[in-house]
Amino acid sequence: MTDFDRRSLLTALAAASAFGLLPTGVTPAAAQTAAGAGALKLQDPKPFSFDILKEQARSLAAQPYAAPMLPANDIVKQLNYEEWGRVTFNTDAAVFAEGPGEFPVTFFHLGMFFAKSVDMLVVKDGTSREIVYDQAMFNIPADSPARKLPKGIGFAGFRVQEPRNGKVDWHKNDWAAFLGASYFRAIGELYQYGQSARGIAIDTAVADRPEEFPDFTKFYIETPTGDGDTLTVYALLDGPSVTGAYKFLMTRAKGVTIEIDHTLHLRKDVARLGIAPLTTMYWYSETAKPTAIDWRPEVHDSDGLSLWTGTGERLWRALNNPDRTTASAFSDVSPKGFGTMQRDRVFDHYVDGVYYDRRPSVWVEPRGDWGHGAVQLIEIPTDDEIHDNVVAMWVPAEPAKAGNAYSFTYKQYWLAAEPFPPALAKVVATRLGRGGQPGQPRPPGVRKFMIEFLGGPLASLPFGVSPDHVVTASRGTIGPYKITEAVADGVPGHWMTSFDLAVDGTDPVELRLYLKSGDQTLSETWLFQYHPF
Incomplete structure (x- = not known):
């Protein structure tokens, strides 16, 4: 290369x-x-x-x-x-x-x-x-x-x-x-x-x-x-x-x-x-x-x-x-x-x-x-x-x-896109930011992840029902702040989910997340290799 x-x-x-x-x-x-x-x-x-x-x-x-x-x-x-x-x-x-x-x-x-x-x-x-x-x-x-x-x-x-x-x-x-x-x-x-x-x-x-x-x-x-x-x-x-x-x-x-x-x-x-x-x-x-x-x-x-x-x-x-x-x-x-x-x-x-x-x-x-x-x-x-x-x-x-x-x-x-798209919500954006909550001191060494999903079964969720997210990390601690909410743009099935990750050292962290409702999987699985900085 x-x-x-x-x-x-x-x-x-x-x-x-x-x-x-x-x-x-x-x-x-x-x-x-x-x-x-x-x-x-x-x-x-x-x-x-x-x-x-x-x-x-x-x-x-x-x-x-x-x-x-x-x-x-x-x-x-x-x-x-x-x-x-x-x-x-x-x-x-x-x-x-x-x-x-x-x-x-x-x-x-x-x-x-x-x-x-x-x-x-x-x-x-x-x-x-x-x-x-x-x-x-x-x-x-x-x-x-x-x-x-x-x-x-x-x-x-x-x-x-x-x-x-x-x-x-x-x-x-x-x-x-x-x-x-x-x-x-x-x-x-x-x-x-x-x-x-x-x-x-x-x-x-x-x-x-x-x-x-x-x-x-x-x-x-x-x-x-x-x-x-x-x-x-x-x-x-x-x-x-x-x-x-x-x-x-x-x-x-x-x-x-x-x-x-x-x-x-x-x-x-x-x-x-x-x-x-x-x-x-x-x-x-x-x-x-x-x-x-x-x-x-x-x-x-x-x-x-x-x-x-x-x-x-x-x-x-x-x-x-x-x-x-x-x-x-x-x-x-x-x-x-x-x-x-x-x-x-x-x-x-x-x-x-x-x-x-x-x-x-x-x-x-x-x-x-x-x-x-x-x-x-x-x-x-x-x-x-x-x-x-x-x-x-x-x-x-x-x-x-x-x-x-x-x-x-x-x-x-x-x-332009996959020829065989899944019948699931797809990931449309991944964003990183400082961990913690606005208006409060941001904890050192904590990173916030925000992932956007769109379409699939999310578009037909009953009113008032929010999906759950399942997230795992190869190392570090997830939480305590975890939120899943509809994006306020009026687009059906447009949701975002966020979580905090606290981790020591600079070795990469493998992350994995998907959305579900009960036993039903709603989204494809998001993967990310995080390099702490």
């Missing part, structure tokens, strides 16, 4: 304000004309299928790892963020610009932050043909260092444009992008990029070894057979400790769904093998904001981790920006789903033109039996919004040893 290349990549993307939405054209006077760019140059065809790709990944794992080439790196390094942004794709050269299918595919150019060349191939009728890089596919200013690059240098990644016959101009809008290591993103139903997903996470936040970032080295884009709302892409993964073959069935509808099928082969032992990893940013929110840290009320791509356990329990873990790296494990068997969510959708809570209120929530739905393991949440300190500092992933219980092979399938939902 702390390697220089990834941090630089995130800095570049933040400066663009939205991943994949960089300008698609420059002024004619400054740009190279891509006359005839629509005619792609392709290598000779070779047999291709997903089974062939799986066998290639298996065979590759038996060979020593060879780091990807950095072609013409002395020139590529001159394409810093500013220079890289000036080199834009000419959409006349898009794959499927005239069909078949609804979604043209465009490419990212190499640059300082994306220096590894990735092979791009088109699949049709059981064969694949590599797309040859040509400068005519890009708008390149006359004074750009990119003009010095050799022929056929390759691409950095790709993105999928909006439908050719859709409601927005496909030349300027895209809905999925793959760029850097095994990172990819999709746009949510609110038309805004935000958090990322990865093909795999290797040794994230492991104390005695650096995190590893395997690369997607080849992408195979399948030629559509109709005008539906899906596009299929295959990818080969390679890294020092792992190889893999991936299939992505991507659907553009209300939001975006991506059905992922992959096999993995380990070259080396892995301490923390992260399946279906999600990577997001949480700087601060209404929970606890240091004085004058920034002028905006909140800054985050996600505000919580939602869990649906194998036993059916619904959990909400509010995110933290801790003072040290922490790892939380939620043990489970055959989980029904998990995701990093952005629940706060009020613009005035952010007051920012990059639209944090529209950032997508991402839900992972496992397919098949994932067995024993844990959803692990990694939280890393950050002092700025340019760093993705939160990772959520499934980690199998069995040790990940060299020679092991894995197969996982799952479906990602890039939406």
Whole structure:
């Protein structure tokens, strides 16, 4: 999570304000004309299928790892963020610009932050043909260092444009992008990029070894057979400790769904093998904001981790920006789903033109039996919004040893909220303050927690009936002040509950709370890791 290349990549993307939405054209006077760019140059065809790709990944794992080439790196390094942004794709050269299918595919150019060349191939009728890089596919200013690059240098990644016959101009809008290591993103139903997903996470936040970032080295884009709302892409993964073959069935509808099928082969032992990893940013929110840290009320791509356990329990873990790296494990068997969510959708809570209120929530739905393991949440300190500092992933219980092979399938939902919401009240805010009661001396070492719930059975409670809250702490003393009351805004089912916690020392405290009425559970379970200060 702390390697220089990834941090630089995130800095570049933040400066663009939205991943994949960089300008698609420059002024004619400054740009190279891509006359005839629509005619792609392709290598000779070779047999291709997903089974062939799986066998290639298996065979590759038996060979020593060879780091990807950095072609013409002395020139590529001159394409810093500013220079890289000036080199834009000419959409006349898009794959499927005239069909078949609804979604043209465009490419990212190499640059300082994306220096590894990735092979791009088109699949049709059981064969694949590599797309040859040509400068005519890009708008390149006359004074750009990119003009010095050799022929056929390759691409950095790709993105999928909006439908050719859709409601927005496909030349300027895209809905999925793959760029850097095994990172990819999709746009949510609110038309805004935000958090990322990865093909795999290797040794994230492991104390005695650096995190590893395997690369997607080849992408195979399948030629559509109709005008539906899906596009299929295959990818080969390679890294020092792992190889893999991936299939992505991507659907553009209300939001975006991506059905992922992959096999993995380990070259080396892995301490923390992260399946279906999600990577997001949480700087601060209404929970606890240091004085004058920034002028905006909140800054985050996600505000919580939602869990649906194998036993059916619904959990909400509010995110933290801790003072040290922490790892939380939620043990489970055959989980029904998990995701990093952005629940706060009020613009005035952010007051920012990059639209944090529209950032997508991402839900992972496992397919098949994932067995024993844990959803692990990694939280890393950050002092700025340019760093993705939160990772959520499934980690199998069995040790990940060299020679092991894995197969996982799952479906990602890039939406505004959970695709399968519980029939319970949900947590909508977590706030911390001084313990005790107003007008009286505040006891030292006591923290007050206020949690807001909304909807579900709370909306139909009989008049005069108040829910009870059940709260536990891993250490410390709860009380004596505990209150549950309706929020005075006239919104049915909007309640808040508060309690005090007295605790000594600085070790984290695990908190757990839910609302009930008699034997009936009314809310999902709120979880929080409190770091005394």
